[in-house]
Amino acid sequence: MIRFDGVSLGYGDRTIVRDIDIEVPDGQTIVILGDSGSGKSTILKGVLGILKPQAGRILVDGSDVGELDEEGLLAYRQRIGMVFQEGALFDSHTVGENIGFWLWEHTDWPDEKIEDRVRTLLRFVGLEEVIDKMPDELSGGMKRRVAIARAMAPQDPLVMLYDEPTTGLDPFTSSTICDLIRHVQSEFKAMSLVVTHDIHDAFRLGDLFMFIHESRVVLTGTRKEIEQSNEPFVKAFISI
Numbered sequence: 001m002i003r004f005d006g007v008s009l010g011y012g013d014r015t016i017v018r019d020i021d022i023e024v025p026d027g028q029t030i031v032i033l034g035d036s037g038s039g040k041s042t043i044l045k046g047v048l049g050i051l052k053p054q055a056g057r058i059l060v061d062g063s064d065v066g067e068l069d070e071e072g073l074l075a076y077r078q079r080i081g082m083v084f085q086e087g088a089l090f091d092s093h094t095v096g097e098n099i100g101f102w103l104w105e106h107t108d109w110p111d112e113k114i115e116d117r118v119r120t121l122l123r124f125v126g127l128e129e130v131i132d133k134m135p136d137e138l139s140g141g142m143k144r145r146v147a148i149a150r151a152m153a154p155q156d157p158l159v160m161l162y163d164e165p166t167t168g169l170d171p172f173t174s175s176t177i178c179d180l181i182r183h184v185q186s187e188f189k190a191m192s193l194v195v196t197h198d199i200h201d202a203f204r205l206g207d208l209f210m211f212i213h214e215s216r217v218v219l220t221g222t223r224k225e226i227e228q229s230n231e232p233f234v235k236a237f238i239s240i
């Protein structure tokens with residue numbers, strides 16, 4: 001389970017989003033929605049452990065992410081797959097190198113074992129044939145697939161974090177990426193946090209939904225609760 005216990009997150013003295021109290025049960029997906037700049041990516045940084053809460057605790061599988069020492073954090077991060085906004089591949093490395101990068105840097109695995117893992121991950125995302133291509137030779141949808149494969153490289157994920165995985169893609173490609181995300185969820189029973197602006201993708205992916213507005217969580221709930229909500233921001237958001 002992922003639990004946010006009175007969490008406030010921000011930078012320096014500035015608080016971006018405050019008093020978050022949510023629980024994501026094992027195997028479930030929460031979709032985070034809110035205006036640009038409302039702190040969605042900031043929340044993912046909190047779960048990833050690269051930003052400590054200004055207040056409260058983020059508990060993942062019982063451990064307080066903010067309290068982990070350097071070694072604990074390293075072990076924890078291996079179990080968290082992060083798919084960054086825009087995919088964020090290393091442009092000067094091939095697809096295979098992008099996916100194997102972490103394994104080359106942080107393990108003493110022999111090259112053949114790394115290559116096997118890379119191929120398995122590429123097969124999983126349906127892209128085995130692009131292993132030697134450079135990122136700029138790929139379409140936007142392929143880049144997202146590679147980013148998802150890369151996020152899972154260290155080990156099968158406990159948690160997957162997706163920052164706007166479908167932004168900038170056409171509706172058909174978006175839908176195939178949503179299918180892939182669902183495939184990851186069902187295969188690994190991972191808990192997922194997905195940031196998106198797209199309410200249709202949100203409903204395709206989420207078990208729970210969290211709306212952030214003016215630095216606060218204005219509503220958390222199931223699709224039904226969201227659709228029945230009278231909260232003006234939520235009503236406006238889902239009617240777009």
Ligand SMILES: Nc1ncnc2c1ncn2[C@@H]1O[C@H](COP(=O)(O)OP(=O)(O)OP(=O)(O)O)[C@@H](O)[C@H]1O
Pocket residue numbers: 011016034035036037038039040041042043
């Ligand atoms: N490293 C940082 N240092 C200081 N302020 C930051 C940093 N990263 C983000 N911010 C600020 O935090 C606020 C929230 O940023 P964040 O990236 O979490 O928003 P977001 O909801 O993901 O927006 P978008 O939908 O545009 O991606 C913004 O005002 C941003 O300027």
Ligand SMILES: [Mg+2]
Pocket residue numbers: 040041042085163
């Ligand atoms: Mg963002």
